[in-house]
Amino acid sequence: MNTRLLMMMHVKVGTPLSIGAVPYGTRRTAPLSGGTFEGPRLRGTILPGSSADWQLLRSDGVLEMDLRFTLRTDDGALVSMSSFGLRHGPPEVIAAIGRGEPVDPSTYYFRTMPRFETAHPAYSFLNRVVAVASGDRRPEGPIYTIHEVL
Amino acid sequence: MSGPVNSRPLMVLRLATSATQEIGSTADGTLTIFPVVGGSFEGERLRGKVVAGGDWVRARADGTLTLDLRVTLETDDGGLIHMTFTGVRDDANNYFRTVPRFETAAPKYAFLNRLLAVGIGEIRPEGPVHIIEEIL
16 A cells, blocks of 8 residues: 655643443543644644544444544644544553553554545645554654555 | 555455436535445455445535445355445546445454555446555
8 A cells, every 4th residue: 555654743632531331332532632743745733622532442442533633734724634543452551551651552553544624725635635544652642643545 | 653554455345336326416515326236345354245235425516526335245154244434536636545444243353343444446347446455
């Protein structure tokens, strides 16, 4: 599969809210309180308020992520980004992440599929792109390496 | 993973569609439904036939099509798999990519519940073909 780097994204996570046991698993939401993104064709900041992660821990142990971000580029364009993602791995690795310890990202599966929407002509290419992100859950917040699928 | 994205082949999906249902211009673009009446899928780890389904295709104002497919797959050993994808088809740039997801209760195929995938679509004379890779 041919891809090229779209951007790296460093995300700050706010205080999560545990919704608790819901029909399909355990639901938790986490506000995304800021961060930055940077790549060859775009860079800027993550806007708080409209950026959050709706997580569902499924009965099979897989964490489903439903992420929404509003991005503001350094030249003022707003880009809406939404991703569906999965995170899972050996129980001891997932537990270490839960305790806020640094963990080698190659020891677990953390991938998301971002899609973008924007009205800004300079970034309209994003409307037509399918992308793949690889996540690294650092104690200070997740880092996503996002590639455009060519 | 700042290097290339690692992936491996999952399946080649061939869809048989019947006459389209033109819903027409709606608040969300121009909607055309492609009934899926059959087809096949084949990969190293699974193969079988497409039971039924459909693809809800919307023509957007920017000239691209968005896809929203759901089908039921039946493996050659009787497993049922619910498959969906969303995707974008931009004929002007020869870009047709999808993001499939799978849901199954068959233990042998439970790995499908835990993976993300990308499909490269092609419209061939015999119907749509999707070459689907698992994201590693």
